[in-house]
Amino acid sequence: MKNYVIIGNGAAAVGVIEGIRSLDRDGKITVVSRENRHVYCRPLISYLLEGKTDENLMLYRPEDFYERNGVKVIYGKSAESLDPKSKKVILGNGEALDYDEICIAAGSSPFVPPIEGLESVKKRHSFMTLDDAEALAADLTPDSEVLIIGAGLIGLKCAEGILGRCKKITVCDLAPRVLSSILDSDCAAIMQKRLEQMGIEFLLGDTVSRFEGEKAIMQSGAAVGFDVLVTAVGVRANTSLVKSAGGETGRGISVDTRMRTTLPSVYAAGDCTESLDITSGVKKVMAIMPLAYIQGRCAGINMAGGDEELNNSFPMNSIGFNGLHCMSAGSYDGDCWEQKTERGIKRLYTKDNLLKGFIIIGDIDRAGIYTSLIRNKTPLDSVDFELLKKSPSLAPFGKAFRDEKLGGVI
Numbered sequence: 432m433k434n435y436v437i438i439g440n441g442a443a444a445v446g447v448i449e450g451i452r453s454l455d456r457d458g459k460i461t462v463v464s465r466e467n468r469h470v471y472c473r474p475l476i477s478y479l480l481e482g483k484t485d486e487n488l489m490l491y492r493p494e495d496f497y498e499r500n501g502v503k504v505i506y507g508k509s510a511e512s513l514d515p516k517s518k519k520v521i522l523g524n525g526e527a528l529d530y531d532e533i534c535i536a537a538g539s540s541p542f543v544p545p546i547e548g549l550e551s552v553k554k555r556h557s558f559m560t561l562d563d564a565e566a567l568a569a570d571l572t573p574d575s576e577v578l579i580i581g582a583g584l585i586g587l588k589c590a591e592g593i594l595g596r597c598k599k600i601t602v603c604d605l606a607p608r609v610l611s612s613i614l615d616s617d618c619a620a621i622m623q624k625r626l627e628q629m630g631i632e633f634l635l636g637d638t639v640s641r642f643e644g645e646k647a648i649m650q651s652g653a654a655v656g657f658d659v660l661v662t663a664v665g666v667r668a669n670t671s672l673v674k675s676a677g678g679e680t681g682r683g684i685s686v687d688t689r690m691r692t693t694l695p696s697v698y699a700a701g702d703c704t705e706s707l708d709i710t711s712g713v714k715k716v717m718a719i720m721p722l723a724y725i726q727g728r729c730a731g732i733n734m735a736g737g738d739e740e741l742n743n744s745f746p747m748n749s750i751g752f753n754g755l756h757c758m759s760a761g762s763y764d765g766d767c768w769e770q771k772t773e774r775g776i777k778r779l780y781t782k783d784n785l786l787k788g789f790i791i792i793g794d795i796d797r798a799g800i801y802t803s804l805i806r807n808k809t810p811l812d813s814v815d816f817e818l819l820k821k822s823p824s825l826a827p828f829g830k831a832f833r834d835e836k837l838g839g840v841i
Protein backbone atom coordinates (compact mmCIF):
# COMPACT_ATOMS: atom_id res chain seq x y z
CA MET A 432 0.00 0.00 0.00
CA LYS A 433 1.45 3.36 -1.05
CA ASN A 434 1.92 6.13 1.48
CA TYR A 435 1.05 9.57 0.06
CA VAL A 436 1.59 12.92 1.81
CA ILE A 437 0.23 16.27 0.63
CA ILE A 438 1.47 19.57 2.07
CA GLY A 439 -1.28 22.20 1.99
CA ASN A 440 -5.05 21.92 1.92
CA GLY A 441 -6.33 24.13 -0.89
CA ALA A 442 -7.70 23.51 -4.40
CA ALA A 443 -4.45 21.89 -5.53
CA ALA A 444 -4.54 19.42 -2.61
CA VAL A 445 -8.12 18.46 -3.51
CA GLY A 446 -6.96 17.80 -7.07
CA VAL A 447 -4.15 15.60 -5.76
CA ILE A 448 -6.55 13.58 -3.58
CA GLU A 449 -9.03 13.09 -6.42
CA GLY A 450 -6.22 12.25 -8.85
CA ILE A 451 -4.79 9.60 -6.52
CA ARG A 452 -8.19 8.12 -5.76
CA SER A 453 -9.06 7.85 -9.48
CA LEU A 454 -6.41 5.09 -9.61
CA ASP A 455 -5.70 3.98 -6.07
CA ARG A 456 -8.58 3.42 -3.62
CA ASP A 457 -6.41 1.89 -0.89
CA GLY A 458 -3.25 3.95 -0.49
CA LYS A 459 -2.79 5.96 2.70
CA ILE A 460 -3.21 9.74 2.17
CA THR A 461 -2.15 12.29 4.80
CA VAL A 462 -2.70 16.03 4.33
CA VAL A 463 -0.73 18.56 6.41
CA SER A 464 -2.69 21.79 6.68
CA ARG A 465 -1.34 24.98 8.21
CA GLU A 466 -4.84 26.45 8.25
CA ASN A 467 -7.20 25.00 10.79
CA ARG A 468 -10.01 24.74 8.24
CA HIS A 469 -11.81 22.32 5.99
CA VAL A 470 -10.92 23.19 2.38
CA TYR A 471 -12.75 26.35 1.24
CA CYS A 472 -12.97 28.45 -1.89
CA ARG A 473 -10.36 31.14 -1.28
CA PRO A 474 -11.66 33.65 -3.91
CA LEU A 475 -14.91 33.88 -1.93
CA ILE A 476 -13.41 35.56 1.14
CA SER A 477 -14.39 39.01 -0.18
CA TYR A 478 -17.95 37.78 -0.84
CA LEU A 479 -18.10 36.61 2.78
CA LEU A 480 -17.37 40.18 3.91
CA GLU A 481 -20.02 41.47 1.55
CA GLY A 482 -22.52 39.07 3.11
CA LYS A 483 -23.04 37.27 -0.21
CA THR A 484 -21.94 33.86 1.09
CA ASP A 485 -21.28 32.04 4.34
CA GLU A 486 -18.71 29.55 5.59
CA ASN A 487 -20.85 26.56 4.61
CA LEU A 488 -21.41 27.77 1.07
CA MET A 489 -17.68 28.50 0.78
CA LEU A 490 -16.68 24.86 1.26
CA TYR A 491 -14.81 23.64 -1.83
CA ARG A 492 -15.85 20.05 -1.10
CA PRO A 493 -18.59 18.68 1.19
CA GLU A 494 -17.98 18.14 4.93
CA ASP A 495 -17.45 14.39 4.50
CA PHE A 496 -14.91 14.76 1.65
CA TYR A 497 -11.87 13.56 3.62
CA GLU A 498 -13.74 10.72 5.27
CA ARG A 499 -15.19 9.48 1.98
CA ASN A 500 -11.73 9.53 0.42
CA GLY A 501 -9.97 7.91 3.39
CA VAL A 502 -7.78 10.98 3.99
CA LYS A 503 -6.22 11.90 7.33
CA VAL A 504 -5.84 15.65 7.75
CA ILE A 505 -3.35 17.04 10.27
CA TYR A 506 -4.83 20.50 10.92
CA GLY A 507 -3.00 23.54 12.23
CA LYS A 508 0.49 22.17 11.56
CA SER A 509 3.21 23.27 9.13
CA ALA A 510 5.68 21.16 7.24
CA GLU A 511 9.07 22.69 8.03
CA SER A 512 11.57 20.60 6.07
CA LEU A 513 11.84 17.83 3.58
CA ASP A 514 14.44 15.07 3.28
CA PRO A 515 14.07 13.45 -0.13
CA LYS A 516 16.80 10.86 0.64
CA SER A 517 15.08 9.32 3.65
CA LYS A 518 11.64 10.30 2.23
CA LYS A 519 10.57 12.14 5.37
CA VAL A 520 8.87 15.45 5.97
CA ILE A 521 9.33 17.14 9.35
CA LEU A 522 6.48 19.12 10.89
CA GLY A 523 6.73 22.18 13.12
CA ASN A 524 6.20 20.08 16.25
CA GLY A 525 9.16 17.85 15.32
CA GLU A 526 6.97 14.97 14.13
CA ALA A 527 8.39 13.15 11.08
CA LEU A 528 6.09 11.73 8.42
CA ASP A 529 7.34 9.04 6.05
CA TYR A 530 6.14 9.09 2.45
CA ASP A 531 6.49 7.15 -0.75
CA GLU A 532 5.25 10.07 -2.89
CA ILE A 533 4.73 13.64 -1.69
CA CYS A 534 3.06 16.65 -3.30
CA ILE A 535 3.81 20.20 -2.19
CA ALA A 536 0.57 22.14 -2.64
CA ALA A 537 1.50 24.95 -0.27
CA GLY A 538 0.15 27.93 -2.24
CA SER A 539 1.61 31.36 -1.58
CA SER A 540 2.01 33.80 1.29
CA PRO A 541 1.28 37.51 1.32
CA PHE A 542 4.33 39.71 1.01
CA VAL A 543 4.29 42.36 3.71
CA PRO A 544 6.42 45.33 2.62
CA PRO A 545 9.05 46.44 5.14
CA ILE A 546 7.72 49.98 5.57
CA GLU A 547 9.14 52.11 8.36
CA GLY A 548 6.76 52.31 11.31
CA LEU A 549 4.51 49.46 10.13
CA GLU A 550 4.70 47.85 13.57
CA SER A 551 3.15 50.99 15.05
CA VAL A 552 -0.10 50.35 13.14
CA LYS A 553 -2.46 48.57 15.51
CA LYS A 554 -5.09 47.28 13.08
CA ARG A 555 -3.20 45.83 10.12
CA HIS A 556 -4.18 42.88 7.98
CA SER A 557 -3.34 40.76 4.99
CA PHE A 558 -6.14 39.38 2.79
CA MET A 559 -5.39 35.78 1.87
CA THR A 560 -7.27 33.48 4.21
CA LEU A 561 -10.64 33.09 5.83
CA ASP A 562 -8.94 33.88 9.15
CA ASP A 563 -7.62 37.14 7.62
CA ALA A 564 -11.12 38.05 6.40
CA GLU A 565 -12.67 37.37 9.80
CA ALA A 566 -9.98 39.32 11.64
CA LEU A 567 -10.44 42.27 9.26
CA ALA A 568 -14.23 42.17 9.68
CA ALA A 569 -13.80 42.24 13.47
CA ASP A 570 -11.75 45.46 13.24
CA LEU A 571 -14.19 47.31 10.98
CA THR A 572 -16.86 49.71 12.20
CA PRO A 573 -19.18 51.96 10.16
CA ASP A 574 -16.75 54.80 10.95
CA SER A 575 -13.61 53.00 9.83
CA GLU A 576 -11.30 54.67 7.35
CA VAL A 577 -9.40 51.93 5.57
CA LEU A 578 -6.13 52.26 3.69
CA ILE A 579 -5.33 49.43 1.30
CA ILE A 580 -1.79 49.23 -0.08
CA GLY A 581 -1.99 47.52 -3.46
CA ALA A 582 -4.43 48.03 -6.34
CA GLY A 583 -4.03 44.50 -7.70
CA LEU A 584 -6.68 41.80 -7.74
CA ILE A 585 -6.47 41.03 -4.01
CA GLY A 586 -6.48 44.68 -2.86
CA LEU A 587 -9.44 45.53 -5.09
CA LYS A 588 -11.42 42.42 -4.10
CA CYS A 589 -10.81 43.39 -0.48
CA ALA A 590 -12.02 46.96 -1.16
CA GLU A 591 -15.19 45.66 -2.79
CA GLY A 592 -15.79 43.23 0.08
CA ILE A 593 -15.63 45.86 2.82
CA LEU A 594 -17.25 48.78 0.98
CA GLY A 595 -20.54 48.52 2.86
CA ARG A 596 -18.83 48.08 6.24
CA CYS A 597 -16.79 51.27 6.57
CA LYS A 598 -16.86 55.01 5.99
CA LYS A 599 -13.95 55.44 3.59
CA ILE A 600 -11.58 53.32 1.54
CA THR A 601 -8.38 54.63 -0.01
CA VAL A 602 -6.32 52.35 -2.22
CA CYS A 603 -2.75 53.33 -3.04
CA ASP A 604 -0.28 51.71 -5.42
CA LEU A 605 3.15 52.60 -6.67
CA ALA A 606 1.98 51.64 -10.18
CA PRO A 607 0.20 54.44 -12.04
CA ARG A 608 -2.91 52.30 -12.68
CA VAL A 609 -5.11 49.65 -11.11
CA LEU A 610 -4.60 45.93 -11.92
CA SER A 611 -1.22 46.89 -13.37
CA SER A 612 -0.01 43.32 -13.90
CA ILE A 613 -2.90 42.48 -16.22
CA LEU A 614 -4.20 45.75 -17.70
CA ASP A 615 -2.67 48.59 -19.69
CA SER A 616 -3.56 52.18 -18.89
CA ASP A 617 -6.65 52.47 -21.18
CA CYS A 618 -8.24 49.30 -19.83
CA ALA A 619 -7.25 50.05 -16.25
CA ALA A 620 -8.86 53.51 -16.51
CA ILE A 621 -12.24 51.92 -17.33
CA MET A 622 -12.06 49.66 -14.27
CA GLN A 623 -10.83 52.49 -12.05
CA LYS A 624 -13.74 54.70 -13.08
CA ARG A 625 -16.22 51.99 -12.06
CA LEU A 626 -14.47 51.52 -8.70
CA GLU A 627 -14.52 55.28 -8.10
CA GLN A 628 -18.23 55.37 -8.92
CA MET A 629 -18.64 52.74 -6.20
CA GLY A 630 -16.98 55.13 -3.72
CA ILE A 631 -13.41 53.82 -3.59
CA GLU A 632 -10.68 56.49 -3.68
CA PHE A 633 -7.29 56.00 -5.32
CA LEU A 634 -3.80 57.34 -4.83
CA LEU A 635 -1.85 55.89 -7.75
CA GLY A 636 1.81 56.29 -8.63
CA ASP A 637 2.31 56.84 -4.92
CA THR A 638 2.79 54.63 -1.92
CA VAL A 639 3.49 54.79 1.77
CA SER A 640 7.02 55.75 2.71
CA ARG A 641 6.44 55.54 6.48
CA PHE A 642 3.77 55.23 9.11
CA GLU A 643 3.38 57.46 12.10
CA GLY A 644 0.82 55.42 14.00
CA GLU A 645 -2.46 55.71 12.12
CA LYS A 646 -1.08 58.24 9.64
CA ALA A 647 0.57 57.17 6.40
CA ILE A 648 3.16 59.54 4.96
CA MET A 649 3.19 58.98 1.22
CA GLN A 650 6.24 59.21 -1.05
CA SER A 651 4.62 62.33 -2.55
CA GLY A 652 4.60 63.91 0.91
CA ALA A 653 0.81 63.63 1.30
CA ALA A 654 -0.50 62.35 4.63
CA VAL A 655 -3.37 59.84 4.75
CA GLY A 656 -5.22 59.23 8.00
CA PHE A 657 -6.74 55.78 8.54
CA ASP A 658 -7.58 53.41 11.32
CA VAL A 659 -7.46 50.03 9.53
CA LEU A 660 -4.66 49.02 7.17
CA VAL A 661 -4.65 46.20 4.62
CA THR A 662 -1.40 45.27 2.88
CA ALA A 663 -2.03 43.63 -0.48
CA VAL A 664 1.11 44.33 -2.47
CA GLY A 665 1.55 40.81 -3.75
CA VAL A 666 2.21 37.23 -2.81
CA ARG A 667 5.25 34.96 -2.85
CA ALA A 668 5.02 31.30 -3.79
CA ASN A 669 5.85 28.98 -0.88
CA THR A 670 8.94 27.36 -2.37
CA SER A 671 11.12 26.90 0.72
CA LEU A 672 10.46 23.17 1.34
CA VAL A 673 11.75 22.24 -2.10
CA LYS A 674 14.43 24.93 -2.29
CA SER A 675 16.05 24.00 1.01
CA ALA A 676 16.01 20.31 0.01
CA GLY A 677 18.02 21.21 -3.11
CA GLY A 678 15.19 21.21 -5.67
CA GLU A 679 14.99 23.74 -8.52
CA THR A 680 12.94 26.84 -7.82
CA GLY A 681 12.51 30.22 -9.44
CA ARG A 682 9.58 32.44 -8.54
CA GLY A 683 7.78 29.16 -7.90
CA ILE A 684 8.74 25.51 -7.54
CA SER A 685 9.85 24.35 -10.95
CA VAL A 686 7.69 21.51 -12.30
CA ASP A 687 7.55 19.58 -15.56
CA THR A 688 4.40 18.70 -17.50
CA ARG A 689 3.75 15.79 -15.08
CA MET A 690 4.06 18.09 -12.04
CA ARG A 691 7.35 16.49 -11.00
CA THR A 692 9.88 18.68 -9.23
CA THR A 693 13.58 18.03 -9.73
CA LEU A 694 13.59 15.95 -6.48
CA PRO A 695 12.73 12.23 -6.69
CA SER A 696 9.14 11.32 -5.66
CA VAL A 697 8.43 15.00 -4.93
CA TYR A 698 5.62 16.61 -6.92
CA ALA A 699 4.22 20.14 -6.64
CA ALA A 700 0.98 21.77 -7.78
CA GLY A 701 -0.93 25.05 -7.62
CA ASP A 702 0.14 28.57 -6.68
CA CYS A 703 3.48 27.41 -5.26
CA THR A 704 4.69 26.26 -8.70
CA GLU A 705 5.97 27.81 -11.89
CA SER A 706 5.20 26.04 -15.13
CA LEU A 707 5.23 26.68 -18.84
CA ASP A 708 2.89 29.37 -20.19
CA ILE A 709 2.14 28.11 -23.72
CA THR A 710 1.41 31.61 -24.98
CA SER A 711 4.82 33.06 -24.09
CA GLY A 712 7.00 29.96 -23.82
CA VAL A 713 8.16 31.22 -20.42
CA LYS A 714 7.86 29.43 -17.05
CA LYS A 715 5.58 31.43 -14.77
CA VAL A 716 3.61 31.28 -11.56
CA MET A 717 0.01 31.16 -12.80
CA ALA A 718 -1.97 31.64 -9.63
CA ILE A 719 -5.51 30.74 -10.55
CA MET A 720 -7.82 28.35 -8.84
CA PRO A 721 -8.94 26.12 -11.75
CA LEU A 722 -5.31 25.57 -12.74
CA ALA A 723 -4.36 24.72 -9.14
CA TYR A 724 -6.98 21.98 -9.16
CA ILE A 725 -6.01 20.63 -12.60
CA GLN A 726 -2.31 20.60 -11.70
CA GLY A 727 -3.10 18.83 -8.44
CA ARG A 728 -5.14 16.19 -10.24
CA CYS A 729 -2.34 15.66 -12.75
CA ALA A 730 0.19 15.25 -9.91
CA GLY A 731 -2.12 12.85 -8.05
CA ILE A 732 -2.61 10.60 -11.08
CA ASN A 733 1.15 10.41 -11.65
CA MET A 734 1.87 9.82 -7.94
CA ALA A 735 -0.50 6.84 -8.12
CA GLY A 736 1.38 5.35 -11.07
CA GLY A 737 -0.69 6.82 -13.92
CA ASP A 738 0.60 8.85 -16.83
CA GLU A 739 -0.94 12.30 -17.06
CA GLU A 740 0.51 15.38 -18.74
CA LEU A 741 -0.49 19.01 -18.62
CA ASN A 742 0.83 21.07 -21.47
CA ASN A 743 -1.77 23.69 -22.26
CA SER A 744 -1.56 26.17 -19.38
CA PHE A 745 -1.60 29.94 -19.64
CA PRO A 746 -2.46 32.81 -17.30
CA MET A 747 -6.07 33.91 -17.04
CA ASN A 748 -7.93 36.41 -14.88
CA SER A 749 -11.54 37.27 -14.45
CA ILE A 750 -12.74 40.04 -12.19
CA GLY A 751 -15.85 42.17 -12.01
CA PHE A 752 -17.02 45.17 -10.02
CA ASN A 753 -20.64 46.11 -9.71
CA GLY A 754 -21.59 44.46 -13.00
CA LEU A 755 -18.55 45.57 -15.01
CA HIS A 756 -16.62 42.45 -15.96
CA CYS A 757 -13.04 42.15 -17.08
CA MET A 758 -11.42 39.03 -18.42
CA SER A 759 -7.86 38.58 -19.63
CA ALA A 760 -5.85 35.60 -20.81
CA GLY A 761 -2.53 34.60 -22.32
CA SER A 762 0.13 37.10 -23.36
CA TYR A 763 -0.30 40.44 -25.02
CA ASP A 764 2.07 39.59 -27.83
CA GLY A 765 1.85 40.18 -31.57
CA ASP A 766 -0.70 42.18 -33.55
CA CYS A 767 -3.47 43.80 -31.57
CA TRP A 768 -7.03 43.98 -32.91
CA GLU A 769 -9.18 46.37 -30.90
CA GLN A 770 -12.88 47.03 -30.70
CA LYS A 771 -14.31 49.73 -28.47
CA THR A 772 -17.81 48.95 -27.30
CA GLU A 773 -20.43 50.90 -25.36
CA ARG A 774 -19.61 48.92 -22.22
CA GLY A 775 -15.86 48.64 -22.62
CA ILE A 776 -13.16 47.33 -24.86
CA LYS A 777 -12.00 44.15 -26.55
CA ARG A 778 -8.38 43.49 -27.52
CA LEU A 779 -7.23 40.33 -29.23
CA TYR A 780 -3.51 39.61 -29.70
CA THR A 781 -2.45 37.35 -32.58
CA LYS A 782 0.93 36.04 -33.72
CA ASP A 783 2.08 33.22 -36.01
CA ASN A 784 -1.52 32.42 -37.03
CA LEU A 785 -2.49 31.86 -33.35
CA LEU A 786 -4.52 33.77 -30.80
CA LYS A 787 -2.00 34.55 -28.04
CA GLY A 788 -4.07 36.52 -25.59
CA PHE A 789 -6.97 38.90 -25.00
CA ILE A 790 -8.40 41.54 -22.71
CA ILE A 791 -12.14 42.07 -22.67
CA ILE A 792 -13.92 44.62 -20.54
CA GLY A 793 -17.69 44.69 -20.70
CA ASP A 794 -19.28 41.92 -22.67
CA ILE A 795 -17.42 38.75 -21.65
CA ASP A 796 -20.19 36.40 -22.83
CA ARG A 797 -18.68 33.57 -24.85
CA ALA A 798 -15.11 34.68 -24.11
CA GLY A 799 -14.56 30.97 -23.45
CA ILE A 800 -14.37 30.58 -27.23
CA TYR A 801 -11.21 32.71 -27.21
CA THR A 802 -9.67 30.77 -24.32
CA SER A 803 -10.31 27.52 -26.16
CA LEU A 804 -8.66 28.94 -29.32
CA ILE A 805 -5.59 29.70 -27.17
CA ARG A 806 -5.65 26.39 -25.29
CA ASN A 807 -6.04 24.28 -28.45
CA LYS A 808 -3.56 26.41 -30.42
CA THR A 809 -6.17 26.54 -33.18
CA PRO A 810 -4.65 27.88 -36.44
CA LEU A 811 -6.62 31.05 -37.13
CA ASP A 812 -6.81 30.33 -40.86
CA SER A 813 -8.77 27.16 -40.04
CA VAL A 814 -11.68 29.23 -38.65
CA ASP A 815 -13.51 32.37 -39.74
CA PHE A 816 -11.48 34.57 -37.41
CA GLU A 817 -12.80 37.82 -38.90
CA LEU A 818 -16.26 36.79 -37.72
CA LEU A 819 -14.97 35.43 -34.41
CA LYS A 820 -13.23 38.69 -33.59
CA LYS A 821 -16.48 40.60 -33.61
CA SER A 822 -18.82 37.97 -32.34
CA PRO A 823 -17.48 34.87 -30.62
CA SER A 824 -19.62 31.82 -31.34
CA LEU A 825 -19.08 28.28 -32.54
CA ALA A 826 -20.54 28.99 -35.99
CA PRO A 827 -17.22 30.10 -37.57
CA PHE A 828 -15.62 26.76 -36.63
CA GLY A 829 -15.70 23.86 -39.08
CA LYS A 830 -18.45 21.25 -38.81
CA ALA A 831 -16.02 18.59 -37.51
CA PHE A 832 -15.04 20.84 -34.59
CA ARG A 833 -18.68 21.64 -33.77
CA ASP A 834 -19.61 17.97 -33.92
CA GLU A 835 -16.79 17.12 -31.52
CA LYS A 836 -17.71 19.90 -29.06
CA LEU A 837 -21.47 19.82 -29.32
CA GLY A 838 -22.43 16.52 -30.86
CA GLY A 839 -23.57 18.37 -34.00
CA VAL A 840 -26.29 20.48 -32.37
CA ILE A 841 -25.50 23.64 -34.34
Ligand SMILES: Cc1cc2nc3c(=O)[nH]c(=O)nc-3n(C[C@H](O)[C@H](O)[C@H](O)COP(=O)(O)OP(=O)(O)OC[C@H]3O[C@@H](n4cnc5c(N)ncnc54)[C@H](O)[C@@H]3O)c2cc1C
Binds near residue numbers: 702
Ligand atom coordinates in the same frame (compact mmCIF):
# COMPACT_ATOMS: atom_id res chain seq x y z
C1 LIG B 1 -8.78 37.45 -2.30
C2 LIG B 1 -8.45 36.45 -3.38
C3 LIG B 1 -9.22 36.41 -4.51
C4 LIG B 1 -8.94 35.48 -5.52
N1 LIG B 1 -9.74 35.45 -6.61
C5 LIG B 1 -9.54 34.53 -7.57
C6 LIG B 1 -10.42 34.41 -8.67
O1 LIG B 1 -11.36 35.19 -8.83
N2 LIG B 1 -10.18 33.42 -9.59
C7 LIG B 1 -9.14 32.54 -9.45
O2 LIG B 1 -8.97 31.65 -10.29
N3 LIG B 1 -8.27 32.64 -8.40
C8 LIG B 1 -8.45 33.60 -7.46
N4 LIG B 1 -7.59 33.68 -6.39
C9 LIG B 1 -6.42 32.77 -6.36
C10 LIG B 1 -6.83 31.38 -5.85
O3 LIG B 1 -7.39 31.50 -4.58
C11 LIG B 1 -5.61 30.48 -5.83
O4 LIG B 1 -5.13 30.35 -7.16
C12 LIG B 1 -5.90 29.09 -5.28
O5 LIG B 1 -6.45 29.18 -3.99
C13 LIG B 1 -4.61 28.28 -5.25
O6 LIG B 1 -4.82 27.03 -4.64
P1 LIG B 1 -3.59 26.26 -3.99
O7 LIG B 1 -4.19 24.99 -3.48
O8 LIG B 1 -2.46 26.22 -4.91
O9 LIG B 1 -3.11 27.18 -2.77
P2 LIG B 1 -3.89 27.69 -1.51
O10 LIG B 1 -5.34 27.79 -1.72
O11 LIG B 1 -3.18 28.94 -1.10
O12 LIG B 1 -3.64 26.56 -0.42
C14 LIG B 1 -2.36 26.29 0.10
C15 LIG B 1 -2.49 25.91 1.55
O13 LIG B 1 -1.22 25.40 2.00
C16 LIG B 1 -0.98 25.86 3.31
N5 LIG B 1 0.47 25.77 3.58
C17 LIG B 1 1.43 26.57 3.11
N6 LIG B 1 2.65 26.16 3.55
C18 LIG B 1 2.41 25.07 4.30
C19 LIG B 1 3.26 24.21 5.05
N7 LIG B 1 4.58 24.38 5.05
N8 LIG B 1 2.70 23.21 5.74
C20 LIG B 1 1.35 23.01 5.73
N9 LIG B 1 0.49 23.80 5.04
C21 LIG B 1 1.03 24.82 4.33
C22 LIG B 1 -1.52 27.26 3.28
O14 LIG B 1 -1.76 27.72 4.60
C23 LIG B 1 -2.80 27.08 2.48
O15 LIG B 1 -3.86 26.75 3.31
C24 LIG B 1 -7.85 34.59 -5.37
C25 LIG B 1 -7.06 34.64 -4.21
C26 LIG B 1 -7.35 35.56 -3.23
C27 LIG B 1 -6.49 35.60 -1.98
